[in-house]
């Protein structure tokens with residue numbers, strides 16, 4: 001099982017964000033394995049770069065690159081007045097969230113800037129202009145049905161056969177969920193498409209492999 005070096009794990013643990021360590025280790029293992037395809041590893045939902053650190057290090061190890069997409073204005077549950085709001089990532093001049101400066105500092109501190117392409121924009125718009133094939137897609141963006149479905153529809157078809165789809169915050173039981181069950185519905189949709197086979201489940205993280213070109 002591939003595990004990050006202690007300094008990478010320390011950078012991940014020190015970074016602001018929403019990825020627990022157990023899930024981070026599963027994400028890393030999946031990303032390293034997918035890197036063998038030699039194709040870019042893509043993440044939707046950069047936030048402050050916590051999970052990006054792991055994808056960047058996996059990309060570095062495989063000689064490929066991590067691409068991370070975010071508009072950096074935060075998801076619904078991160079807005080002022082909501083449970084996951086963090087006042088330290090608000091741009092006082094604009095009066096809106098801006099996680100890009102923290103993300104850049106996080107990546108710089110981890111020494112991984114050269115292994116990441118950061119795209120600032122709406123995920124479906126970026127997906128529409130992204131022409132290349134991907135070896136790995138990690139969906140951790142907006143948690144409404146509208147956003148999670150658009151992420152799946154925009155990015156999953158770009159996965160090469162043998163590529164890996166990872167979905168975060170999959171909660172089959174509504175009692176456990178804290179940001180809605182849209183990621184769970186996307187996970188079911190991927191399995192029901194017949195194009196994906198489940199590889200592993202670690203807490204709310206699901207790793208699927210694209211086993212068929214038909215999608």
Ligand SMILES: C[S@@+](CC[C@H](N)C(=O)[O-])C[C@H]1O[C@@H](n2cnc3c(N)ncnc32)[C@H](O)[C@@H]1O
Nearest residue numbers: 017018045047051070071074075122123141142
């Ligand atoms: C749950 S956070 C990502 C957490 C991050 N992966 C981590 O490890 O801490 C979700 C992120 O998705 C971004 N986001 C939500 N909807 C988006 C969209 N439609 N396009 C681009 N980014 C989006 C938000 O700005 C937010 O930073």
